Amino acid sequence: MRLTIIPDDNAVYKGGVMKAWTLPTLNLADCGIPDGVHALQWYETYGEIEFSPPNPGAPQPPNQAITELPQWALNCVAVWDAWSPPPPPDGAQPTVEGAQTL
DSSP, rough: OEEEGGGGTTEETTTTTEOSSSOOOOOOOSOOOOEEEEEEESSSSSSEEEESSSSTSOOOOOOEESSSSOOHHHHHHHHHHHHHOOOOOOTOOOTTTTTOOO
């Protein structure tokens, strides 16, 4: 599975599908994401954790290589898996991005 997690955006991309900043947004607050994590990138069997500088103007910390997903990332995937879009407003028709109306 290809996976990207961007905690500051409450964004999780799993298999190329994004669920983020829609209403309601994903709530990653209870996933246990460590402070300072900017993003996680996972490429099937390996990945890396990207860190934010500790303060503005500080150097970028090095990425941490990983060979298994940390528990907090699995928690984020569980939130992604459980999320479903809100129903459309009364009378509105659901739409699919890129679909054509005939």
